[in-house]
Amino acid sequence: MAKLHLIPYRVEEVTERPPQIPEGVCMIEAPEVWEAAEKGQGTIIAILDTGCQKDHPDLQDRIIGGKNFTPDFNGDASNFDDNNGHGTHVAGTVAASYRKEGGIAGVAPSAQLLIIKVLAGEGGGEYQGIIDGIQFAIDWRGPNGEAVTVISMSLGGPEDVVELHDVIKRSVGAGIPVVCAAGNEGDDAYDTNEFAYPGAYGEVIQVGAVNFQRKIANFSNTNDEIDLVAPGVDIYSTFPGGKYASLSGTSMATPHVSGALALIKNIAEKEFARELTEAELYAQLVRRTIPLGYPKTAEGNGLLSLDILNKIEQLFKVMNKSYRANEKTDPRKL
Secondary structure (H helix, E strand, O other): OOOEEEOOOEEEEEEOOOOOOOHHHHHOOHHHHHHHHHHHOOOEEEEEEOOOOOOOOOOOOOEEEEEEOOOHHHHOOOOOOOOOOHHHHHHHHHHOOOEOOEOOOOOOOOOEEEEEEOOOOOOEEOHHHHHHHHHHHHHOOOOOOOOOOEEEEOEEEOOOOHHHHHHHHHHHHOOOOEEEEOOOOOOOOOOOEOOOEOOOOOOOEEEEEEOOOOOEOOOOOOEOOEEEEEEOOOEEEEEOOOEEEEEEOHHHHHHHHHHHHHHHHHHHHHHHOOOOOHHHHHHHHHHOEEOOOOOHHHHOOOEEOOOHHHHHHHHHHHHHHHHHHOOOOOHHHO
């Protein structure tokens, strides 16, 4: 059986001091909803990737736990360090702390991270390790009984494996959304057969990539299971060595959505005064998208836009006020 691998990605630049709030975080309007969402506080995102630099200044306060499911570090299950870079970058986009003294902000900077290393340093991982990693995320409980809110996976492969599909179904059945990268083999926005698994499973939230001009990235896979798109080109985030890097790929779009679900959960559950199901969280997510005019196989429901509901509400208030100002006087009141 073939291994699952990182979704191919490009390292554009490695830097010491990137923008404090990266452009991707701003593009999806995360800062506009931070107050209402308490910046994701109380939520936990499980990141299945190459691990994470545990002592990165922007991440060390966000990590609640982790486990290694690879042979790296002599198979030490307690060592989930990142010997690749990809996982640290993904983690920063999800939930890098918003520190006053510098660093960057992730989409949900007060959320916590469960780091599950399922990919080795060269970027590959056995299907069984990934299946076990997902089950670990489903079963995991924190010191105060905390459970995982979202599972984020920027990985994929060509094979449809029954056991992988089954464990994803278990996650969704347990109320945990699974967010996956669409893949980077795209070459035509109108091609509907560019699949990577587990992203192509109907139960997952499959994410394509756009650039900052709101154009579909030329590498982003297109198929009939795309759910939405998010920034995935020249994305600044954390990188091993306490540094920062700019990377491109649907791998970079995925954590924007994973972090967004943490914010949406906090907002929506306060509004409904109850815990939401996975299907309800998905519905709240797709409500917060804007169509870009591409085929649905390329953009799904559209670009993630966390503040769009507030903007619509304000627009209706202005329209209503204008209508009332221009309303003719009722002659019965003369």
